[in-house]
Amino acid sequence: MASSYSHCFYFVFFFVALLLSEVCGNRLGDSGKYPLVVSTWPFVEAVRAAWTAADDGLSAVDAVVEGCSACEELRCDGTVGPGGSPDENGETTIDALVMDGVTMEVGAVAAMKYVKDGIKAARLVMQHTQHTLLVGEPASAFAISMGLPGPTNLSSPESIDKWIKWKENLCQPNFRKNVLSVDSCGPYHAKDAANTCVQANPMGTIESSPSRFGLHSHDTIAMAVIDKMGLIAVGTSTNGATFKIPGRVGDGPIAGSSAYADSDVGACGATGDGDVMMRFLPCYQVVESMRRGMEPKLAAEDAILRITQKYPDFVGAVFAVNKDGMHAGACHGWTFQYSVRSVEMDEVEIFTVQPATVSMFT
Numbered sequence: 408m409a410s411s412y413s414h415c416f417y418f419v420f421f422f423v424a425l426l427l428s429e430v431c432g433n434r435l436g437d438s439g440k441y442p443l444v445v446s447t448w449p450f451v452e453a454v455r456a457a458w459t460a461a462d463d464g465l466s467a468v469d470a471v472v473e474g475c476s477a478c479e480e481l482r483c484d485g486t487v488g489p490g491g492s493p494d495e496n497g498e499t500t501i502d503a504l505v506m507d508g509v510t511m512e513v514g515a516v517a518a519m520k521y522v523k524d525g526i527k528a529a530r531l532v533m534q535h536t537q538h539t540l541l542v543g544e545p546a547s548a549f550a551i552s553m554g555l556p557g558p559t560n561l562s563s564p565e566s567i568d569k570w571i572k573w574k575e576n577l578c579q580p581n582f583r584k585n586v587l588s589v590d591s592c593g594p595y596h597a598k599d600a601a602n603t604c605v606q607a608n609p610m611g612t613i614e615s616s617p618s619r620f621g622l623h624s625h626d627t628i629a630m631a632v633i634d635k636m637g638l639i640a641v642g643t644s645t646n647g648a649t650f651k652i653p654g655r656v657g658d659g660p661i662a663g664s665s666a667y668a669d670s671d672v673g674a675c676g677a678t679g680d681g682d683v684m685m686r687f688l689p690c691y692q693v694v695e696s697m698r699r700g701m702e703p704k705l706a707a708e709d710a711i712l713r714i715t716q717k718y719p720d721f722v723g724a725v726f727a728v729n730k731d732g733m734h735a736g737a738c739h740g741w742t743f744q745y746s747v748r749s750v751e752m753d754e755v756e757i758f759t760v761q762p763a764t765v766s767m768f769t
């Protein structure tokens with residue numbers, strides 16, 4: 408009895424709500440508060456593309472794909488899309504991810520060759536397979552079989568030029584550690600065991616070699632979209648780290664690390680030293696912190712702090728946005744910028760976040 412009463416009550420409530428929202432001129436679920444787009448870095452064109460898509464009524468997933476695709480086409484910072492970030496062999500590969508914050512479905516590709524449309528390939532994985540992550544040449548074959556253009560040469564004159572200069576510079580800098588090499592470009596051999604331990608100092612922190620993530624290697628677009636219905640999706644796309652060891656996959660295609668979304672809570676996007684960040688899943692932490700009531704600013708700072716306690720030289724950043732549209736960023740080792748377009752703005756706005764100079768526990 409109670410249950411049928413409450414059903415009846417909800418039905419009447421729903422009807423009244425519908426009536427009220429019609430009177431107020433809003434479609435149900437369209438509060439007028441959204442869409443909202445947040446992206447790492449001043450990737451203004453990408454944010455505009457996502458905003459236009461979401462404002463036209465596309466879903467958060469499709470809008471995030473439009474936004475990240477725009478960055479791939481523009482080759483944002485030379486580190487997204489084709490033609491950037493050569494690996495040790497001079498080859499460019501693509502990592503990308505999309506996540507639906509309603510169903511928690513994820514599609515991702517990693518170390519994908521010969522296909523330039525990373526985020527679209529990720530969406531194909533999400534929407535047309537039961538898998539989450541495809542890698543390497545089979546990921547390329549899948550993407551092409553599902554209709555994406557390819558095989559395409561992902562190298563550009565610039566990426567080849569960059570690689571030749573790196574070879575001339577004796578393959579420095581690179582990502583090897585505890586190795587000896589016959590000449591400076593390898594082949595490499597492990598140093599004998601006595602010398603290979605990673606030395607943790609008494610604080611338990613790990614001293615990494617000088618960062619390879621300079622101000623001009625922003626390296627990742629991570630984007631969150633809240634669509635007109637208030638539903639949330641995130642996406643990422645990157646070439647990964649320049650001069651990486653072939654086969655290396657960073658945080659880009661790892662849900663919870665580079666990005667995470669839950670439509671009940673909010674979303675997060677990350678950029679920076681992916682090899683370190685993927686050990687901490689900062690975006691998962693940000694969303695879970697917000698779920699437990701933390702404001703975006705504190706959630707973002709807390710996730711960065713967790714990393715810098717172990718890696719004081721860490722370079723990276725996250726943005727956090729909650730389902731009410733509050734957004735914030737936190738960073739370490741560099742000045743971070745993120746871009747926002749909301750209904751209150753006439754244009755994309757860029758927010759600058761300074762790294763915390765003194766962390767809370769030191």
Ligand SMILES: *[C@@H]1O[C@H](CO)[C@@H](O)[C@H](O)[C@H]1NC(C)=O
Pocket residue numbers: 560561562563564567
């Ligand atoms: C791919 O493009 C690069 C840069 O334009 C060029 O140097 C290279 O020879 C091309 N590779 C193939 C297999 O066509």
